[in-house]
Amino acid sequence: MLFNSSAFIWFLAVILPIACVLKGRKLNIWLLLCSYYFYGYAEPRFLPLLLISTGVDYYAGSKIYASTGTTKRFWLCVSVVTNLSILIWFKYSGLLLDAVTSIAKLLEMDASSPTLNIVLPIGISFFTFQSMSYSIDIYLDKLRPHKSTLEFAHFVAFFPQLVAGPIVRAREFLPQISAARPLLIKNVIDGTELILLGFFKKVVIADNLAPAVDRVFANASGHSMIELWIAAFAFSIQIYCDFSGYTDIARGFAKTLGYELPINFKWPYFSVGFRDFWRRWHISLSSFIRDYLYIPLGGNRFGLARYCSNMAITWFICGLWHGANYTFIAWGLYNGLLIFIEVMWLRNIDALKTKTYLYLPIAMATTFVLTIFGWVMFRASSITEAMEYWSGMLGLSPASRNLEVHANLMDALFISVIFMFFHVATYRFKLDGSYSRLLANMSPSIRIAVISITISITVLLSGADRAFIYFQF
Amino acid sequence: MNIAALRNYLLYFLLPLLIVWLLSEILINYPTNILYLDKYSPKRTELSLHARSEAQVLHAHAESIRGDRIALIGSSSVTNGIDEELINAKLKDSKINTLVSNIGITGLMATELPMLSNILLSNGYQGIVYLYNSFSFSDELQRYVLTRGDLSKFAKFAGPQYWLRDEFDVFASLTSELSSFLRYKNILRHTIISGSLLRKEIPTNLYDYPIGGSALLPQPRSESDWPEVDEDNWGRKIYLSADRMPNSLGYRGFEYFLMQAQQAGVDVVVMPIPEPEFALFTGNKHGIDMDKIDARVKSLCDEFDVAYFPRSEIKHIEREDTLFRDPVHLHDAGREIYSNFLAAKLLQYFVIP
Numbered sequence: 065m066l067f068n069s070s071a072f073i074w075f076l077a078v079i080l081p082i083a084c085v086l087k088g089r090k091l092n093i094w095l096l097l098c099s100y101y102f103y104g105y106a107e108p109r110f111l112p113l114l115l116i117s118t119g120v121d122y123y124a125g126s127k128i129y130a131s132t133g134t135t136k137r138f139w140l141c142v143s144v145v146t147n148l149s150i151l152i153w154f155k156y157s158g159l160l161l162d163a164v165t166s167i168a169k170l171l172e173m174d175a176s177s178p179t180l181n182i183v184l185p186i187g188i189s190f191f192t193f194q195s196m197s198y199s200i201d202i203y204l205d206k207l208r209p210h211k212s213t214l215e216f217a218h219f220v221a222f223f224p225q226l227v228a229g230p231i232v233r234a235r236e237f238l239p240q241i242s243a244a245r246p247l248l249i250k251n252v253i254d255g256t257e258l259i260l261l262g263f264f265k266k267v268v269i270a271d272n273l274a275p276a277v278d279r280v281f282a283n284a285s286g287h288s289m290i291e292l293w294i295a296a297f298a299f300s301i302q303i304y305c306d307f308s309g310y311t312d313i314a315r316g317f318a319k320t321l322g323y324e325l326p327i328n329f330k331w332p333y334f335s336v337g338f339r340d341f342w343r344r345w346h347i348s349l350s351s352f353i354r355d356y357l358y359i360p361l362g363g364n365r366f367g368l369a370r371y372c373s374n375m376a377i378t379w380f381i382c383g384l385w386h387g388a389n390y391t392f393i394a395w396g397l398y399n400g401l402l403i404f405i406e407v408m409w410l411r412n413i414d415a416l417k418t419k420t421y422l423y424l425p426i427a428m429a430t431t432f433v434l435t436i437f438g439w440v441m442f443r444a445s446s447i448t449e450a451m452e453y454w455s456g457m458l459g460l461s462p463a464s465r466n467l468e469v470h471a472n473l474m475d476a477l478f479i480s481v482i483f484m485f486f487h488v489a490t491y492r493f494k495l496d497g498s499y500s501r502l503l504a505n506m507s508p509s510i511r512i513a514v515i516s517i518t519i520s521i522t523v524l525l526s527g528a529d530r531a532f533i534y535f536q537f
Numbered sequence: 538m539n540i541a542a543l544r545n546y547l548l549y550f551l552l553p554l555l556i557v558w559l560l561s562e563i564l565i566n567y568p569t570n571i572l573y574l575d576k577y578s579p580k581r582t583e584l585s586l587h588a589r590s591e592a593q594v595l596h597a598h599a600e601s602i603r604g605d606r607i608a609l610i611g612s613s614s615v616t617n618g619i620d621e622e623l624i625n626a627k628l629k630d631s632k633i634n635t636l637v638s639n640i641g642i643t644g645l646m647a648t649e650l651p652m653l654s655n656i657l658l659s660n661g662y663q664g665i666v667y668l669y670n671s672f673s674f675s676d677e678l679q680r681y682v683l684t685r686g687d688l689s690k691f692a693k694f695a696g697p698q699y700w701l702r703d704e705f706d707v708f709a710s711l712t713s714e715l716s717s718f719l720r721y722k723n724i725l726r727h728t729i730i731s732g733s734l735l736r737k738e739i740p741t742n743l744y745d746y747p748i749g750g751s752a753l754l755p756q757p758r759s760e761s762d763w764p765e766v767d768e769d770n771w772g773r774k775i776y777l778s779a780d781r782m783p784n785s786l787g788y789r790g791f792e793y794f795l796m797q798a799q800q801a802g803v804d805v806v807v808m809p810i811p812e813p814e815f816a817l818f819t820g821n822k823h824g825i826d827m828d829k830i831d832a833r834v835k836s837l838c839d840e841f842d843v844a845y846f847p848r849s850e851i852k853h854i855e856r857e858d859t860l861f862r863d864p865v866h867l868h869d870a871g872r873e874i875y876s877n878f879l880a881a882k883l884l885q886y887f888v889i890p
Binding site: 069070071073074076080081083084085246247248249252253256320508511512515516519520523524525526528 | 541543546553557560706709712713718726
């Protein structure tokens with residue numbers, strides 16, 4: 065079920081009044097059933113996957129806690145292998161088969177890859193990781209097994225963040241589920257503000273940029289250099305608004321129900337360097353991969369060679385998590401390489417801050433431009449296509465040398481520039497990525513008027529209905 | 538029960554939605570506003586499919602408000618195949634006060650006629666001329682179409698098996714039915730963004746295609762000259778189901794509409810719109826028995842004592858490939874010839890003071 069669909073409006077119309085009436089265990093049961101309905105709405109056949117992941121991790125968690133040594137590691141493996149097997153089968157089997165076939169062809173063996181028509185379940189990368197965090201944290205002695213199966217199931221399936229994050233850690237969220245959560249007016253107001261902001265970003269900004277971006281990426285060689293840059297810039301705005309918009313909506317709904325989901329974006333396009341970027345972009349994923357992969361591998365503690373291999377593995381996995389395509393892997397490694405360069409050769413970059421006031425804008429602009437290049441790889445359907453696009457951006461292809469810009473791209477540029485203006489303004493005035501409390505500071509009647517007007521403008525200016533980009537992950 | 542929580546929910550979720558809904562229903566459905574939006578909506582050639590579809594339904598509504606009209610309704614074949622100005626000029630020459638309105642709607646099938654009955658059978662239209670394609674009586678559903686009509690009417694003739702189909706989004710259909718704002722969202726947006734509200738020149742035609750451009754050359758009349766199309770292809774299924782299923786959703790919708798029209802006392806005339814002869818050899822349409830479809834339609838018309846004009850009267854147009862721009866739509870010259878024919882038919886049939 066999409067947030068930006070009629071079905072979701074009706075879903076909320078049923079879920080929220082009843083949530084106001086119920087308390088405690090009954091409320092948890094109600095929200096769990098609603099979450100399962102939410103997930104199973106489009107494809108009920110994938111609901112068992114969610115149940116399997118939940119059941120295996122809950123059981124493995126209790127076994128890990130009760131065991132030591134090899135048995136403890138065994139149960140951790142059961143949890144990790146089950147979740148990764150589900151993920152690999154549904155998401156990566158096609159890619160693996162393709163890789164094997166390519167290698168076979170390179171070795172001049174007679175090989176052809178059969179077509180696997182495997183449908184990717186929505187949100188599989190999110191709920192498998194989230195569920196795994198429970199058993200891993202128990203193994204690392206950061207968490208005890210949760211007494212209530214119901215509450216654990218609720219943690220895994222909680223509908224606001226089930227299909228596109230943020231990835232929530234069990235140790236942060238389970239206590240919230242167990243606690244009493246009165247539906248406070250403050251939470252409703254703050255949540256509403258986030259929901260409105262999220263929808264605006266998604267349906268007005270992202271969905272209106274998408275058609276122009278799609279057209280250019282579908283035929284990069286037929287567009288001028290300026291058009292390629294505009295489309296790449298527009299895609300940077302599109303993916304940010306799409307993904308952060310979803311997160312805002314998820315956090316907003318969670319807030320109205322009394323839950324606090326972690327912030328997932330903190331003005332990533334104002335990053336100074338790529339280490340900073342990954343502390344601001346998809347924070348829940350980067351911190352997950354850091355805590356459960358990079359640090360256990362040894363991080364940077366065992367010399368340069370080990371550091372390089374750890375970085376390569378981490379960023380390979382980060383890229384691969386995003387999708388079963390070599391472009392995502394390349395994008396992940398691209399980010400890893402930039403961080404590596406930063407660490408190795410730009411150690412003293414922070415010292416420059418005090419030496420020149422130009423440092424910050426130049427560093428931010430450079431990071432943003434390099435990010436745009438990375439997004440081209442992310443968005444392209446193949447590495448060849450990405451290379452073609454990059455060469456066009458650099459004016460190396462014949463078609464790219466003309467200065468023509470089509471009208472629809474000017475519209476996309478206009479939307480992107482307007483968005484960046486407001487984005488800079490909110491950053492400048494430090495309206496936090498959490499709750500700006502703008503609505504909270506208004507009188508009730510003004511507040512209702514502002515909400516009504518925002519709903520009207522959002523519906524009126526919304527682009528054609530599109531799924532959230534990160535749903536495919 | 539958490540009264541405070543319920544109050545917060547009502548205040549900050551339900552009340553703003555209610556305010557938006559109420560204001561939009563009043564504003565959008567106010568007759569003057571519908572006429573204004575219809576007059577100043579962007580050129581059809583500038584619109585996306587969804588926006589165009591909404592603009593066409595809005596136009597049908599606007600014309601019923603303007604009143605004293607005969608509705609010429611059908612699919613985009615009607616939209617692009619009828620010169621409304623030409624017909625109205627002929628009626629005026631014959632001292633007829635009533636005007637015709639071209640309310641062709643892209644993708645319209647007979648299933649939709651009852652769903653649009655609140656517009657078509659209102660007091661605004663003195664008569665309905667339904668100009669059908671051979672695919673009009675298919676058993677297929679179109680997702681975007683189901684959000685532009687009255688769902689309750691659909692429920693009255695469509696069995697539960699249709700509600701379970703993938704194309705049928707009951708939530709989207711219900712929401713757009715309850716909210717004019719959502720129903721006309723795309724055309725409202727295009728109208729505001731394009732600045733067409735401020736323009737001085739109103740387009741004189743509502744065609745989907747610009748006037749001019751090339752008509753077809755004579756086309757091959759052998760199936761081997763046309764690519765094969767799988768029977769699961771939607772474009773093929775719409776013809777096949779109209780041909781093979783005498784009780785398809787399309788025929789049932791049509792029958793229900795004729796019953797509604799009879800009850801409302803609205804005069805209905807039914808005739809096929811010209812479809813090029815060569816199309817019978819194309820992948821989508823080959824093997825289709827047009828006579829069988831026409832006979833089924835005629836039998837339903839006879840049941841409700843509705844006038845039916847046969848295909849034989851337009852054969853002279855259907856034989857000429859150069860009067861068409863594609864296997865479905867008439868070209869400019871074809872439009873002129875057909876509009877003259879239709880004007881003569883209307884003068885013959887409708888006795889209007």
